[in-house]
Amino acid sequence: MIATLIAIAALCLHVAGVFAATHAVMHTRTAQGAFAWVLGLVLLPYVTLVPYLFLGASHFGGYVDLHRQRQARFFMLHEEAAHPARPGVLPQAAPVGDTRYDAIGRMLNSSMHGGNALFLHVDGEAAFASMFAAIARAERYVLLQFFIIHDDVLGRRLSEALLDRAAAGVEICVLYDSIGSHALPDSYVERLRAGGVHVHRFATRRWRNRFQLNFRNHRKVLVVDGVRGFVGGLNAGDEYLGAKPPLSPWRDTHMGIEGPAVADLQRVFAEDWYWVTGERPPSSPPPERCGRAASLIVATGPADRQESCSLFFTQAIHAARKRVWITTPYFVPDQAVFGALRLAVFRGVDVRILIPCRPDHRTVFMASTLYAHEATLAGVRMFRYQPGFVHQKVMLIDDDTAVVGSMNLDNRSFRLNFEIAALNVDEAFAAEVEAMLVTDFANSEEVNPNDYRRLSYFRRVALHVARLFDPIL
Template sequence: MSLSLIACVALLLHLCGIVTAMHAVMKVRTPQGAVAWALGLVVMPYLTLLPYLFLGASRFRGYARLRQMNQQRRRYVARQWPGRADYLQRHLPPAEELQRFQSINAMLQQPFYHGHQLCLLVDGEATFEAIFEAIAQAEHVILIQFFIIHDDQLGQRLQRALLERAAAGVQICVLYDGVGSHALPRRYVDTLRQGGVRIHAFATRRWRNRLQLNFRNHRKIVLVDGWRAFVGGLNVGDEYMGRKPPLAPWRDTHMELQGPAVADVHASFLRDWRWVTGELPPFLPPRDGCGTATTLVAATGPADRQETCSLLFVTLINAATRRIWLTSPYFVPDLSVFSALRLAVLRGVDVRILIPSRPDHLVVFLASSLHAAEAHKAGIKMFRLKPGFVHQKVALIDHDTSMIGSMNLDNRSFRLNFEISALNIDVDFAQQVEAMLEHDFAQSVAVTSEEYQGASFPRRLAMNIARLMGPIL
């Protein structure tokens, strides 16, 4: 290739980079993300043009269609559940008990409900023992949604369990994410379909979004007969059972929910299934609440009008008066969440965050390490779990509030992924979560300033470069 041709190609790439940078400035949701993309596209278009095609979009397309589908879903649920309004009205707690979380209700347009029975599932063994027990007892409907399903020992066990219930006449719908489950072989899906299971990959379906690695469905949901719901951080794969070094043992948490808010978990699945298939899955109303917990199901995503996941964390942190303990595999907070954490420290709140001591994604780990060092300087108590890898997504606020679900402390969860968590107000359940986290902290080491200052110059440089990529990770 002649030098003149190389020069022409380089010029063309830079012109494309400039034009694409203009698109990033106009379309990327946050200023930090816009700056990161624009700078990279102008300076290094050879390296950033192709990634922008897959990672650049931060606004989900199809809002009008999604709203129309939500209206259809509501009419469908109303037909299937004639006593819905009276049932839910009976389970509304007194408004004065929830004033600290009023903004969450307004933002999500989702109320808290009272009367839930909760079960904390502290690891993979407890989680899948409970899930497979519920599947085996299913009589009518099983709805399942995971970001990752592997065709390994655990995945094959799930396949066998679903085929057995399908043969018994149970209606089964399964959603898996097309990117998260990219390694799932076609034969796995075909075997389930041949056995009567309705199974589909989540995709945004629009031509441009088909190229996107953003807008992934990161939710983990199991619903059985309309009254038992499981949400949390675990996917279907042997690594989540701690069977795959070097990240073993795997530290993760799930929970089971029974009560009126199960209907909101159901509604989240209905929306996603309707989006992917154009159809509505079976719906069964929840049973009467048989517990004492007050729960709100927060289903967030890039189709929301606001950045609901980020604002949810900000509200929880600002509501804390005594403590806010958080666990996440990734700690790449945006400015609003990081500011809320620092302000909580200044209020005298015990702020602790548990992150991994080993990486599953190197760039995110490096960015998390620099944020952890800066958090330590601000008085936030940062800890690294020593054995294995921590993947759990748990929050503990004061003496009575906890949240368990799929939400990480990073931009992908805050703005780009579809997520779901259960926010629970119950002293007894919060005490169980506290005991679990205290055990985790006892197996951790504190992050100190030496972790960054004592690192080599190349590693510190890598951390800072990775941090610049935080808005687009």
Template sequence: MIPSLLGLAALLLHLAGLCAAMHAVMHVRTPQGAVGWALALVFLPYLALPPYLFLGSSRFVGYVPLQRLRSRQAGRADWPGRGGYLARHPPQPACARYAAIARMLGGRFHGGHRLRLLVDGEATFAALFEAIAGAGHHVLVQFFIFHDDALGRRMQQALLERAAAGVAVCVLYDGVGCHALPHRYVEALRAGGVRIHPFATRRWRNRFQLNFRNHRKIVVVDGRRGFVGGLNVGDEYLGLKPPLAPWRDTHLELRGPAVADLQRSFARDWRWVTGAEPPFLPPREGEGAASVLIAATGPADRQESCSLFFVHAIHAARERLWLATPYFVPDAAVMAALRLAVLRGVDVRVLIPARPDHRMVFLASALHAHEAVRAGVRVYRYRPGFMHQKVLLVDDDSAAVGSMNLDSRSFRLNFEIAALAVDRAFAAEVEAMLRADFARADAVDVSEYRGAPFARRLAMHLARLVEPVL
């Protein structure tokens, strides 16, 4: 009896593996990924089925139709006087070379922004807490990670104080990114009047998914001040947790019409999770001279919008392209764009960490760094601590700050956001910041790979095989 039951179970597992393999062939985005999953599911269903349940899906179903429906129901795509506001603050002419990005994302550049570059955790959280403390109408907060530590509890208290003062406070956090967050942290906020929810897929199968994480970092205060960048809420982002300390990261504060686009991005995620509308206020009259496009990308997009964002920005470079990313695992399109930029005579530099926080990603990144160096890209490893910033500088007039990494998760699986700014003064600030970072970095040369032991080089190539799920 027992052998027959075991045989039946084995048969059912193989049938399930075959069905999953057909699903992978039909739905996995890349041919390499489809082949890898299909072979594993057919020949090793005992091992491959569980991870496929967690990692196999590559598309986020239902998000876009729901947003269109609820946007029509809400009837609030614009704010009163928006047309006149935008006419008084047109985008700079140089924005035209990024028109394809705007069309792809269904967005537009807006002029009239004042920008403040926040070059570390101390500056970022000082600005965030000052803005939140002055909120009079609403505070929108979205982070991938909250920790129940000193900084996390300070953020909790700041939000509770505003809620107690009658300010509408809405918080989104990622359920996987905050897997270690105690339930009491969330309940204390909820009991204090903060509307707080985890980002979730709400599909029976996708409840098991580790993909489709909401990696965005957004704070909006009263519709007038917006923040976006690479920092989450935790003591390590202040550089208080060795061995990765000091932590190197960058955030950006915006004042101007793009803050409304940050609110709209938050609203789309909030509607998906809650079915309700968050509070909204229009931005103030033009605060400065910078032009900004808010680039919100994710797995619900029809195209691989994050990867294409980088490809187009790289192609736009004529003199300089500097990138800072903690995870340098570019896909074929981005690597090809970097190679072409070098051939055009562009000064292409990439800043990556010297210390790992994820060992497999670090190994894959090391192999890509070697290939980039061979192609003429100047790659540098930041020495003092872990480098987590996500910054792009193009020529002498354009820069982007946000949550986007150069890896498959950001390109295809995570919801991400960045602000692309066209303004010579702001680009000069970013240039000065990155020059200081490069001065604290060591250049990578081919000896890093060629001089490594065989076992380490083998590990690099093995890590590249699993890039799609890193």
């Protein structure tokens, strides 16, 4: 009797595995990912069915439909806000063109704007000091979005700063990711709400997606009064200030923006806020001109018709003629990005990539190790940062372009996460980023192709096995 029940259960699991495999064939974004899921679901449904429930879906109808219906409308509202037809109000500076990055703007239905002042923050202390100062000066509204908010020392400093401005009559809108901030206690959120702060968590909010670990909102955005904006790699937690060993000191980068590009940060936040609440957050036109930099806000995600994050990196790397320096905590590139890096080497471009020497996710670290080895064989110079964990997401192109944002070089950022970055064309800002990266490379050790050969055979097998999990890393 027991044997019969076990056989029936096994048969049911295999049937369910076949149905799930059919779903994977139809919906997984890459052929490699579909093949990996199908193989596991058909042969080992006992092991793969539950992970597929959490990680298998590659799209979700609700947000996609809303995003595509509302994107044009939000863009129109953004343009109306940026060009107010009111007496005595100067129009925003017209979009500027840069043929190297025009394709990115057309793909994202966005524009590069001149007249921005840029501020580089090379560590968490400097970044949060500037963000707290901006929040303290808020007069009308604060729009805040983090992937992770912790109820720790920094998280409580953040809540106090927001509650203080809310008490002064400033409208505060806070968005956090439901998975990234899974440990955030309800008491933290309720305290903010009791103080007049509008706070919500981002979730895809569809019954078939309620178990999904994909489609995370990985963006980090702060906009104050439509005048000042911030974007980068930092979340609101003590580890981002280097307060939690063994990964400390934590190496991260954020940036501030003042000028016309802030309107695009507002628009991106507004789309996410509307999805969660059904309402538009406050907004106002940004200053016409605060500096000389041209900035393009690059917002990507799984609701886009194209794999926009991967295409963004590919086009940006193709644009390089002198150098491409990249820092990323997770180096698991897809074929398009890896191919762009190799072609850049053949063009004579100085291609360098900085990655951690310490793992925070061991499987990703192992896959990154194998890709780093293969990159060195292709002529890419790979470096491992020694003092602590490097979490910054920065790219320097030639002498005038610097990108700071939330995007990693992995499948999650390319296809599964909502991401954001600022692509900035300005020689002075690029020089600051160059000086920062020169210091980072000086604190790193270059990866040697022989490092892989020195590993034991079983260690090398483990690296190759880890890479099989590319689709979900």
